[in-house]
């Protein structure tokens with residue numbers, strides 16, 4: 396990704412070290428996944444390092460035991476890769492779930508749900524993703540990225556380039572997440588019915604950058620149901636091709652690709668406002684410190700943020716390495732890594748508190 400951070404949660408100090416566990420391999424294998432994870436955290440504590448509350452934690456074992464990720468916790472086998480990439484598990488650690496398709500006849504593994512792992516354009520389909528084999532260290536040598544909904548959920552989308560179709564017919568030009576050119580929308584949401592958590596997304600995916608492993612440029616449609624993206628495929632029992640056009644749920648979508656853009660025409664009867672993955676609960680709004688700042692704050696804090704942004708350069712003072720010191724009385728806001736707006740100490744403390752509280756201020760289905 397261009398922005399390898401969870402912006403709403405701000406900077407997190409990193410710590411890593413090696414600790415010895417008071418268990419045999421057999422003893423660890425006999426325990427539950429979460430107990431094994433906790434055993435590692437406990438071993439670190441006994442060795443002198445306490446994981447700060449709320450920190451996402453990755454543990455890596457020096458013997459082969461297990462390989463998984465869950466929000467806030469990742470457990471990896473340091474002896475080598477499984478069939479799933481480190482990126483997949485780390486993205487679980489950032490809170491993403493698996494991607495699905497609408498093909499309930501697809502079963503990836505005996506333990507998986509119908510349609511689960513059936514979106515090869517999305518890293519969250521685990522081993523069932525496009526790419527060109529394994530390099531033994533980091534996984535696929537030609538990567539597949541994430542589909543637009545997942546980027547949106549991570550807060551990695553530019554909010555000014557996420558559009559929602561109004562009721563009736565409309566046509567838009569989309570650019571891709573893979574090339575930052577132009578200013579057109581990169582993700583189009585199309586409301587369905589009256590449920591604000593149920594909508595389609597339309598995106599133009601290009602065979603570039605972090606999606607260099609996909610076969611070709613393509614328009615993809617996902618149906619978002621309660622926070623899970625379902626790739627829309629043909630359900631004819633044959634090629635199961637991804638759909639670039641559909642007529643369903645009172646919605647019509649069609650698209651044509653022309654070079655670096657795609658033209659998408661949609662119809663929806665719905666005028667329901669879509670609740671995307673970063674929608675704040677009542678009483679809170681996005682801070683909007685920059686285009687990816689989805690922290691949920693009060694209206695007063697958003698106004699303060701805009702005022703501080705407007706004063707950004709006037710509060711800088713030239714230092715030996717450039718204009719990156721705040722004038723007396725101001726400090727870096729640090730609402731996200733690299734945030735170089737100068738604010739009062741009270742505003743910086745507010746930003747940190749809002750970052751910590753945002754997870755509890757996001758509206759879920």
Ligand SMILES: [Zn+2]
Nearest residue numbers: 483487493521
């Ligand atoms: Zn997974």
